[in-house]
Amino acid sequence: MIEAAALSGTLRRLKTLQGAEQRRHQRVRIALLGRYMLSDRREYPCQTVDMSPGGVRLTCAVVGAIGERVVLYLEHIGRIEGVIVRHPPGGFAVQLNATPRKRDKIASQLTWLANREVLGLPDGRTHERLTPTQPSVTLRLESGLEFTARLIDISMSGAAIAASERVPMGATITVGRTPGRLVRHFEGGFGIQFLLPISPDRFHDGMTL
Numbered sequence: 001m002i003e004a005a006a007l008s009g010t011l012r013r014l015k016t017l018q019g020a021e022q023r024r025h026q027r028v029r030i031a032l033l034g035r036y037m038l039s040d041r042r043e044y045p046c047q048t049v050d051m052s053p054g055g056v057r058l059t060c061a062v063v064g065a066i067g068e069r070v071v072l073y074l075e076h077i078g079r080i081e082g083v084i085v086r087h088p089p090g091g092f093a094v095q096l097n098a099t100p101r102k103r104d105k106i107a108s109q110l111t112w113l114a115n116r117e118v119l120g121l122p123d124g125r126t127h128e129r130l131t132p133t134q135p136s137v138t139l140r141l142e143s144g145l146e147f148t149a150r151l152i153d154i155s156m157s158g159a160a161i162a163a164s165e166r167v168p169m170g171a172t173i174t175v176g177r178t179p180g181r182l183v184r185h186f187e188g189g190f191g192i193q194f195l196l197p198i199s200p201d202r203f204h205d206g207m208t209l
Contacts, residue, residue, distance in 0.1 A: 027052045028110045033196055034074035038064045045196045048074060049091070051110060053103035055082070058091040070094055075157045075197050077109055129153040129160075130205045137209060140174040141167065151175075152189065154209070156198045162189040176209035 032048045036058065046060040056072070064070055064084045072080050072094065080102075082094040098106065135151045139161070149163035159175055167173060167190060171182045180192040198207075 027055075028114050030110065030113055032074045032076060032113075033194075034058075034072055034077075035196060035199060036060065036073075037071040038062070039069050043199065046072075046091070049088075051077075051106075053096070053098070053106040053110070055085070055093060055095050056080075057088060057093045060091045063087055063092050073156075073197060073200065076113060077106065079200065080106075129155045130203070133206050134208065137161070137176050139163070142172050149189075151209075154207075156194075156200065156203050158183070158191060158193040159209070160186075160189065160191050164188075178209040 027050045029050045030048055032051070034046050034048065035043050036046050037043045042062070044060055044062045046058045049057040049059055051057070056074075058072075066084055066086065068084045070082060070084055072082070074080065080096055080098065082096040082098075084092050085095045086093045096103075096106075131153050132151045137149055137151050138146055139149050140146045147163070147165055149161050149165075152160040152162050154160075158180065161175070167182050169182055169185065173180055173182055173192060175192055175194075178194055178198070179196075180194040182190050183193045184191040
């Protein structure tokens with residue numbers, strides 16, 4: 001009886017641990033823009049389909065080989081590394097190489113992003129922002145209209161711009177040569193989210209968009 005009770009207790013603990021592990025690695029359907037670098041150091045744009053602290057599925061044009069190491073930079077998540085483990089339609093899936101601390105951080109970020117989407121919360125400023133040394137920039141709308149504005153600050157994922165022109169929310173707008181969309185208005189200007197984040201090696205206060 002004692003052995004049976006001990007075995008039953010062990011099984012319950014195993015089920016509890018398995019449930020906790022499943023919750024920790026629960027996949028979240030979320031569309032984050034990003035870039036990835038394959039082992040030959042070529043970089044390409046991508047977008048996530050779903051993600052967990054242990055893995056991510058991407059939509060992309062160039063598919064790496066199974067077992068190939070890949071470095072990812074995803075908006076709101078940052079830099080992560082992993083190995084390509086399968087080829088779903090339209091892209092590939094990556095098993096992430098991360099410490100338990102990094103996995104917990106990713107879990108918190110995914111929870112925040114999922115709640116933000118459900119609640120309709122505004123974008124958070126999750127990336128470092130720099131004041132550019134060359135603040136003057138030319139903006140171009142889809143209509144072909146161009147005008148000069150001033151960069152207040154920039155991050156890898158977007159920019160705050162001082163301008164007198166009124167541009168509608170959601171409009172596609174090219175900042176220099178960097179395409180983006182208008183995501184917020186503020187007094188004296190507006191905020192732009194880039195369609196693809198800037199590569200970390202290009203990001204510095206003297207960069208040209």
